[in-house]
Amino acid sequence: MSRDSGVGLFRESPSRGTVLIRAPVCWKRDCLAMDRRQFLTESAAVAASTTLPFSVFAQESMITREIPSTGERLPVIGLGAADIFIKMPPEGRELPKAVLQAMVDQGGRVLDTPAFFRPDVPVVGEILSEMGLQEELFLTGKITVNGKDAGIEHLERTVANLNKRPMDLLLIHNMRTLQEHWATLKDWKAAGRVRYIGVSLTRNSDYVELDKFMKAERPDFIMTGYSIHHPLAAETTLPLAADLGIAVLIVEAFKATEDGGIFPIVAGKSLPSWASEYGIESWAQYALKFVLSNPAVTGVVTETRRVRHAIDNMRGGYGRLPDQATRRRMSDYLLSI
Template sequence: MLTRLIPSSQQLLPVVGVGTWQTFDVRGTAAYPQLQQTLTTLRAAGGTVIDTSPMYGRAEEVVGDLTSQTEIPDAFFYATKVWTQGREAGIQQMEDSLRKLRRPAVDLMQIHNLVDWKTHLRTLRDWQAAGKVRYVGITHYTNAMHDELAQILATETIDFVQFNYSILDRNAEKRLLPVAAERGVATLINRPFTKGNLLAQVRGKVLPDWAAELGITTWAQFLLKFLVAHPAVTCVIPGTRNPDHLADNLLAGEGELPDEAVREKMAAYVRAL
C-alpha cells in the first residue's frame, strides 16, 4: 500500500484505513469473527489506521477486544477522540478510551467535532508530553466547520485534522486542505462516500474505460483513489464491517494515482451520472 508522511514526525502512514462508526458498534460477540477478519484484511493489505470514538457506542471496546486477540496488537495505528465538556470529564473519558482499547497509550487523540476544544487541547499537550498520546488532532464532519478547522490549524500546533471530503463534496479543497499542507498537518478523510449516498448513486453504472489504466475495477476504488491522489490527503477512513468491502477499499491505496487533470476528469464523469 502507498504511504504518506505524517509531517510532525515523518512517520509513514498507509493511505487507507477503516472507520468504526456504526460498523463496530455491536452487542455481544456474534459479529466478532467477521470483524476480526476485517482487521486481518486491513493488516494483510498493509493498512494500520483504525479510527473510533466514545460516541460510537461499543466501537472502542470492540476494537480493544479484537486487537488484543491478534498476535500483533501494536501493529495498528489507534485513533480515537474526546467528546465531552470540561477538563475532568475529558480526562475521565480519555482514560476510559485507553481502558476500552486496552492500550497504555493511543497513537492519535482527536477533539471530536471541536467540542470544548481549547480545554481539551491543553490537556492533550500534557498527555503528549507524558507519552500517553503520540499525536493530537481535531475533527468535524460538515462543510460549515471547515473554516474554523482551518483557523485553528493556522494558529495552533496540531498534528492531525479529520474532516469530510468526497468527489462530489470538494469544499475542503478551498481552504482546509491548503492550510493543512502549509502548516504540515496530517489529514484523515471521513465521509469519503458522502455518507454512503455516492455508492448508491453509482450502483449499476458503468465505469469509464480509462479507469482501468489506473488499475481501478470498482466504484469504491474509483471514488477513494480520487481522494488519495490529492497530495494533502494522508489517509481515508471509510467505515465498514465487511472484510470483502474493506479489501476492495484498500485497493484504492495501491498502484498509480491520477494527476490533477485526470482527477478533474473523474469528478466530471461522476457529476454527469
C-alpha cells in the first residue's frame, strides 16, 4: 500500500521496509526555499516512524544542488526540449505528458523549453497547462533570434505560451546579439518578469567570450555542453562559474561524435563491474554521473521522447557520485571503447 506523507510517496516492501517511490514534494513553489537541514528534519520524521535506516531513505531522493545567487535548490536531472514538446507526435499528447510525468515522479523539476520563433508555437505550453505543472516546474526559455525587437517579441511569445509569470530562467541562446538581449534580460529581471537570467553556449571551439562575459556580467546561470568526449568546458569555464557563484546547466551530456551520442558506441558493451559501486545501471547514467560529479555543475537537461529513457536518466541523479579518481577511470574506460 502507498501513502503520501507530505514529504513523498511511500510503499511498504517486504524485502526493503518502507520505500520512497515518489520523491518529496520539494518541487512545489512553497518548498523552494526549503534548505537541506529543513528537508532532512522533515524527512527524518517520516523515516523515524519506519524501520528503514535513514541513510537508505536519503539515497532515495534525487540529489539537489544550490543556485549560488539565491540558495534555491534544484534536482540535478531535468528534461530538454525534445521534438515531442515542439510538435504533437503521431503517438498523441499522452506521450509528452507521460515523459513529463516520468520526470516529476522521479523527483525532477527542470524543463528546458523549445524555441518560440516558428509560426507554429510549440505544444509544450498546452501540455503544461493541461497537466497544471507550471508552478511545480522550473522552466527555462531562450532567445533564439537576433535583434532587440525580435528578441522581445520572442520572449513575449514564450511567456504567453508557457503561461508562467515570473519565468524561472531566460537565456540568450549561443550568446547571439548579446549586448541588445542582455539589456532586455536585465530589464525583465528588474521588473520581476524573470527570476534568473543568463546565456547558453554549445558547439564551441573555445570559451574565451563566455569566460569574459561571466567575469563582466556575473549572470545567474550559464548553459553549456559537457561530456566525457567533450570536456572542454571543464578547463576554464566550469571552475570560473564555481568561483564567481554562477549556476551551470549542462546539455549534450551524451555527446560523443559531432553528430551522435555515446549510445551507438556502447551498444552491446557491458558496463564495467565497478560502475555498480556508484549505482550506475546504464550507459546514460554513466555519462550523467560523470557530468554531475563535476562540483561546478548545478544540473543537466537530457532530451528524450521515451518514458523509459526519462526514468533511466532521472535515476542518474540518485545515489553516490564518483570521486576524482573514478571520474578519470570512467573517462579512460569509455574513451577506450
